[in-house]
Amino acid sequence: MSILGAIKRLAAVGAVVLAAVSLQPTTTASAAPAPVVGGTRAAQGEFPFMVRLSMGCGGSLYSSTVVLTAAHCVGATGNNTSITATAGVVDLQSSSAVTSRSTKIYRAPGYNGYGKDWALIKLATPINLPTLNIATTTAYNTGTFTVAGWGAAVEGGAQQRYLLKASVPYVSDATCNSASWYNGAVITTDEICAGYAAGGTDTCQGDSGGPMFRTDNSGNFIQVGIVSWGDGCAQPRSPGVYTKVSTFASAIAAAAATL
Template sequence: MHAPKKPGLLARLSPRRTTRILRRALATGAVVLAAASLQPLTAHAAPQPVVGGTRAAQGEFPFMVRLSMGCGGALYAKDIVLTAAHCVDGSGTDTSITATAGVVDLRSSSAIKVRSTKVLQAPGYDGKGRDWALIKLARPIDRPTLEIAATTAYNHGDFTIAGWGAAREGGGQQRYLLKATVPFVDDATCEDAYGDDLVPGEEICAGFVERGGVDTCQGDSGGPMFRKDDTGAYLQVGIVSWGEGCARAGYPGVYTEVSTFAADIARAASGL
């Protein structure tokens, strides 16, 4: 089924929207790479990577953020997290979200935890397209931020995906941050899979269409899809949004195309 990646969204959507958004935001509150086998949060053993996924090294992606509602995100600014619209409940004052940063192990005593103060959901968001949101934090997190793409120049090639979500379709939240690489999928191929559920120009697809096996999954909603720019710096090109199951052949992951909304995101951030 088409699924977003955050709990609680389904009840607020029409049947058609519900069908398309059942994946990156997990019904139990989690999302990571379906292609890699991580131990659950209660386990103490080290995760055993499978095809396409490995555990990220401490400090490898210092901009990564885990959100307490069961989504991911990235530091857009030191006091602002960029995530998915379907991860939040509208806009306004909100002190209910805790952002965890600075670690790959969610149990680490070094984890930085900061509460939210405000949320801004993409104006006009209705469950299809425009899947971005900003979360204002109570204080800055002293970690590097992730620049977002302002043009489509980097909407090609291979991308990195990372998160603490489910390691398999229907699985639960993971303790360790996992990473994998997925290739760009053109709009025509993605439309073959999803028809008019896809919003070309607002969404970008990535994954191994023919064989599947590597993907984001429930609980990874809102996390970044990124690559290196010409200077070797990481640049965010997508936001984990939705898809058909997790890592299924024939169905690539669908991500918010960040460059489409870069100016809107910048304006919104300046007003938080």
């Protein structure tokens, strides 16, 4: 990654959520739904696999006792009881929220701040809600994706009480790496870009670690990305960058089996 100003989308350090910027489209084909102001509220139960983590990140239920999130959200692999996972609600102040403390962290081996941006959190007690399957092949790595989170609704803004959602289209590596987008050759082969040329819709600070997902051939949700980083939020020709889950599917499954 060579671009200056690229940021992880972690709430504590100025990172990822649903943006609230209204921009004029550059072309009809690349236009974001206008106007977009931080996405729209998700309905209760719409995405039951969504998890909010107490350090200011998102995640998804890989299993009832394992949360999949971003490596930059957590510390080194090992025992850790400092994280609280909240699930089962779109309103974080709801009395119906289900919570569980962490017991261990597994951070992707070799993670050094760039690429390999995935991690697992082991929970002390099960969260018995639907889980989110992960993509094991590249078959679902294009198309239109859904992103959701409790992150900022504007760049640099406050975290949200209610879960927000938005749709973002796939952006090819060639386009994302072009000089007019991310200034050339910054997106690695284990990352996916998604967003609009005009900007206006994006993940933002506090969305880090949350899932980017779509439906599979059976109509079920499948996770294809993990919110990782971006150049601000919802800026033109600067789409969100997501960890490509299919690249790490085998490693994720193997690591989860050890927790």
